[in-house]
Amino acid sequence: xxxxxxxxxxxxxxxxxxxxxxxxxxxxxxxxxxxxxxxxxxxxxxxxxxxxxxxxxxxxxxxxxxxxxxxxxxxxxxxxxxxxxxxxxxxxxxxxxxxxxxxxxxxxxxxxxxxxxxxxxxxxxxxxxxxxxxxxxxxxxxxxxxxxxxxxxxxxxxxxxxxxxxxxxxxxxxxxxxxxxxxxxxxxxxxxxxxxxxxxxxxxxxxxxxxxxxxxxxxxxxxxxxxxxxxxxxxxxxxxxxxxxxxxxxxxxxxxxxxxxxxxxxxxxxxxxxxxxxxxxxxxxxxxxxxxxxxxxxxxxxxxxxxxxxxxxxxxxxxxxxxxxxxxxxxxxxxxxxxxxxxxxxxxxxxxxxxxxxxxxxxxxxxxxxxxxxxxxxxxxxxxxxxxxxxxxxxxxxxxxxxxxxxxxxxxxxxxxxxxxxxxxxxxxxxxxxxxxxxxxxxxxxxxxxxxxxxxxxxxxxxxxxxxxxxxxxxxxxxxxxxxxxxxxxxxxxxxxxxxxxxxxxxxxxxxxxxxxxxxxxxxxxxxxxxxxxxxxxxxxxxxxxxxxxxxxxxxxxxx
Amino acid sequence: xxxxxxxxxxxxxxxxxxxxxxxxxxxxxxxxxxxxxxxxxxxxxxxxxxxxxxxxxxxxxxxxxxxxxxxxxxxxxxxxxx
Numbered sequence: 297x298x299x300x301x302x303x304x305x306x307x308x309x310x311x312x313x314x315x316x317x318x319x320x321x322x323x324x325x326x327x328x329x330x331x332x333x334x335x336x337x338x339x340x341x342x343x344x345x346x347x348x349x350x351x352x353x354x355x356x357x358x359x360x361x362x363x364x365x366x367x368x369x370x371x372x373x374x375x376x377x378x379x380x381x382x383x384x385x386x387x388x389x390x391x392x393x394x395x396x397x398x399x400x401x402x403x404x405x406x407x408x409x410x411x412x413x414x415x416x417x418x419x420x421x422x423x424x425x426x427x428x429x430x431x432x433x434x435x436x437x438x439x440x441x442x443x444x445x446x447x448x449x450x451x452x453x454x455x456x457x458x459x460x461x462x463x464x465x466x467x468x469x470x471x472x473x474x475x476x477x478x479x480x481x482x483x484x485x486x487x488x489x490x491x492x493x494x495x496x497x498x499x500x501x502x503x504x505x506x507x508x509x510x511x512x513x514x515x516x517x518x519x520x521x522x523x524x525x526x527x528x529x530x531x532x533x534x535x536x537x538x539x540x541x542x543x544x545x546x547x548x549x550x551x552x553x554x555x556x557x558x559x560x561x562x563x564x565x566x567x568x569x570x571x572x573x574x575x576x577x578x579x580x581x582x583x584x585x586x587x588x589x590x591x592x593x594x595x596x597x598x599x600x601x602x603x604x605x606x607x608x609x610x611x612x613x614x615x616x617x618x619x620x621x622x623x624x625x626x627x628x629x630x631x632x633x634x635x636x637x638x639x640x641x642x643x644x645x646x647x648x649x650x651x652x653x654x655x656x657x658x659x660x661x662x663x664x665x666x667x668x669x670x671x672x673x674x675x676x677x678x679x680x681x682x683x684x685x686x687x688x689x690x691x692x693x694x695x696x697x698x699x700x701x702x703x704x705x706x707x708x709x710x711x712x713x714x715x716x717x718x719x720x721x722x723x724x725x726x727x728x729x730x731x732x733x734x735x736x737x738x739x740x741x742x743x744x745x746x747x748x749x750x751x752x753x754x755x756x757x758x759x760x761x762x763x764x765x766x767x768x769x770x771x772x773x774x775x776x777x778x779x780x781x782x783x784x785x786x787x788x789x790x791x792x793x794x795x796x797x798x799x800x801x802x803x804x805x806x807x808x809x810x811x812x813x814x815x816x817x818x819x820x821x822x823x824x825x826x827x828x829x830x831x832x833x834x835x836x837x838x839x840x841x842x843x844x845x846x847x848x849x850x851x852x853x854x855x856x
Numbered sequence: 857x858x859x860x861x862x863x864x865x866x867x868x869x870x871x872x873x874x875x876x877x878x879x880x881x882x883x884x885x886x887x888x889x890x891x892x893x894x895x896x897x898x899x900x901x902x903x904x905x906x907x908x909x910x911x912x913x914x915x916x917x918x919x920x921x922x923x924x925x926x927x928x929x930x931x932x933x934x935x936x937x938x
Contacts, residue, residue, distance in 0.1 A: 553921035554929060629859040662896050670897065671909075678913035694866075746892030746900075753883050753906030754913075760880065761914030769918055775936075776929040784936055 300345040302358055302406065303336040303368070304416065307375075307399030314395070315388040323383055326391060330379045330398075334372035337402070340365070344408060353468055356408025363589065363735040367405045367525045370593045371398060373719070374517045374600050381604055381712035382510035393426035394514045401518040405525055409468045410458045410483075413526070417454065417490075420519060421447035427511025428503050436506040442780065443503035446489065450496075454486025473530040484531060490523035491574060492567050493540050494547045498780035500567060501551065505559040505616070509607035512559060516603045517596045520566060524573045524592050528735075533580025541575025542672040544568065549679030551778065556617045556771035558606045558688055562599070565684050568676055569595050569642065575673065576657040579664055586734045587656030593730060594649035594723055598641035601716035602684060605635030608705035608713070609692060615700070618688070618771030623697030631705050632693045637717040639689060641724065643681035643755055649720040651751065652727035652742040659740065659747075677751075678758040685755075686762045687769055695770075883907065 310329045317325050342365075346357030375398045385391065400423060403416030421444060428440040460479035462468050473480055485496070492500040504515050531537060548568025555561035569591070576588030608631045610616045613624065625632045637648070644650035654677070661670040704710070723730050731738040762769060823830050865872060888903030899905045 549917055550921045550924065553918060554925045625862055626859065629862050632862070633858050662894070665896065667897050674909060675913045675917075678910050679917045682914055682917060744893065745890055746894045749883065749887045749890065749892065750906040753887060753904070754910035756876075756880055756883065757907040757910035758914040761911045761918070765915065765918050768922060772925075772930070773933055774925075774930040775933055776925055777931055778929075 300340070300358060301336050302346060302403075303333045303340075303372070304357075304399040304403035304406065306333045306336050307395045307402065311392045311395035311399065314391045322388075326379050326383055327376075329395065330372070330376040333399075333402075334369075334376055337365075337368045337372045340368075347408070350411075353411060354409070355412050356469075357403075357412055358406045359408030359470075360406060361735075362733065363525070363528060364405050366589045366593055366733055366735065367521065368402055369733065370596045371401055371405070371518065371521075374596050375514075377597075377600060377712045377715050378510070378513045378517070380715070381513055381607075381709050383708040384706055385510060387430065389426060390430045390508060390511060393423050393430070394511065396423040397427070397514055397518060401522045404522045407470060410461065410470050411468050413470055414451070414455055414458055417522075418451050420522065421451060424515055424519060427515055428507045430511060431506060431508045433506070439503045439506040442783065443499050445783075446499040450486050450489035453482055453489070457482025457484075457486055470526075470529065472532065484534070487523050487526045487530065488540070490519055491527060491570055492520050492523075493544055493570075493574060494567070495779040497544075497547075497567050498778045501560055501563045501778060502780045504563040504566075505557045507559075509611045512603050512607060513600050516562070516566060516599050520570050521592045521596055524570060524577070524588065527574065527577045528585055528588055532577055532585055534578055537578030538575050538666070538669060539578070541571045541573070541578055542669050542676075543571070544574060545571030545673055545676035546679070547571070549676050549683070551776060552679065552683040552687075553769070554772075554774075554776040555683075556619055556773065556775075558609065558616055558618060558621070558692060559603065561618075561683055561688055562602050562606055565602075565642065565680060566599060568680060569599065571676065572654055572657045572673060575669065576660060579660050579666070581660055581664060582736045583663060583740060584657060584660035586731075586736055586738055586740070587653060587660050589734055590730055591650075591653040591657055594641065594653040594720070597716050597719050597723070598638045598649055601638035601713055601720060602635065602642065604709065604713045604716065605631055605638060606688070606692075608709050609702075611709070612702035612705055613700050615698075617773075618691040619773050621692045621698050621700065622695040623693075624700050624702055625693040627700070627702050628693070628704050630710055631713070632689065634710070634713040634717045635693075636685075636689060637720055639681075639685035641720040643685040644677060644751060645724075645755060646743070646748050646751060647721065647724045649723040651724055651747075652730070655742050655747050655751065656740055674754060678754055678761075681755045681758050682762055682769075686759060690762075690766075691770055880907070 307329065310332070314322065314325065340360050342360050342362070344356055344359050348355055378394065382391065382394065397420055400416045400419035404413055404420065407413035407416060425440050425444045428436050428443060457479050458468065460482060461473070461476065464476040464479055465474060473483055489496045489499075500520070504512055507515055527537070545568050548564040548566070548571065552561050552564040552568070555564055573588040573591050573595075576584040576591065609621065609624070609628065612628065613621065615621055641648040641650045644654040658670060658673050658677075661673060727742060731740075822828055884904040884907050887906060892900060894900045
């Protein structure tokens, strides 16, 4: 029937039907729609579709190529998993928001031009914030506002970049962005905000832990990874991204040490993991770009699994801090084991998915002879296992008994986590199907003796370090300052200070103005007030007299 | 079933720990014996470097981050509440 069906529209239009359905019908639909969108993605052939003219610009809704498909596939898969995880939710708004959000992310991925990209980019921001607000806590409300303000600012920067870029090059086609001065950097900053590159990252670690249990799954998958996609497409080989990425990988690790909220810890590890992808984009070699794309793919699955595990704990216990949790492995054993599969995957243990993708980026650094970057990325690997594989599960599921006696998570959550866990192991054991869909042909073997020995030593001896310092690594009832301090603390103080500083000036100025105004008004009143000259009622005779005087004067002047 | 397995692992943690020590030692020995085939960086030829680097990284991450936390970053939980 259709030459081409855009999965973004399948999801966004399909989402509107959700509120009309109820009960079992709605649940069936919540499972059906993501599956249909995944099939739609799968049925697409490479090429350019949906091109039309708007004003003078040629817009392309669908540019389908290998790079776009990697991201589309994993978004589609994660949407299916996330919908199963959220199946018990009765609130229609969250389902609608998640579908529109995922649809918009697909819109970005398939956008062939910067204007289409921008429209979906904004749609992502405004639909995703609902997944934070729907938690209906004061903290979520505030964090959601900060989230949307940062993204609005990022959107404006991106738009300014696009407009300048159009002015400079006369083109809005979205491919490798040419370095034409400010436009290049404005678009880059717009992308980097969504990729959560420090110091522009604080929106993520601020807002994700305040999102709903199910909403966080979609948030963790979509925004940063669409940004990684746009960076691969537009900024491959931009040298400074190598360093940004490597610093980012370590930055997230440092803050994860300090985190007490389990989802904040995981959020900081999104930043750390996206660091590998950003570094890969910066290197720009075929191996590095394949590594960045494949790492995005595996990352979405294992990070989704980790957020689902943490979400299940929060859902069942009502608590989210390491200091309030502990010893619940007896009551949630399946959640624990599934979480650990995510933990081993993100840590890149052999036979788990992270191993086949992360080592690709690290290997790309080696192939380029970038020793310092290689050491930085390996350093961050140790930190990844330390937190997501050891600290979080130890203090949540093992460790000191918190006295909590939760039941195991509901079946739909376990099924969703089971699916993600299966994929994590499947890709780890048999990476060929993943390698087959990467943007460039893959000439890389993850399972060499050297890689396996290196990775196992690195990780297991990290474990030794963890148990040696066990007394010092637990959560603390504190929060840690991050760059969001600038707009949460510094900016309000500065603005209050400015207001206070101008108060005397304001008093003087407004005092004088008032004085003048009063004089002016009293003068006006003098002539125009009820008893004043101009308000008096004059007898007709007087008027006639004055008219005659004026006419006489007129005549006089006429004859002169 | 999974619960039982976990319970068994917790009960036998001493034995498992000993096995783990064996695995750790074996890994380092293997790394010293088997050439990795990579020589792009000087450290890739050193047997057991991965073990050293992993342990040192872990300790550094904890010590440096905690130090940063106490010196600079940690605040009470209600810091932003006013």
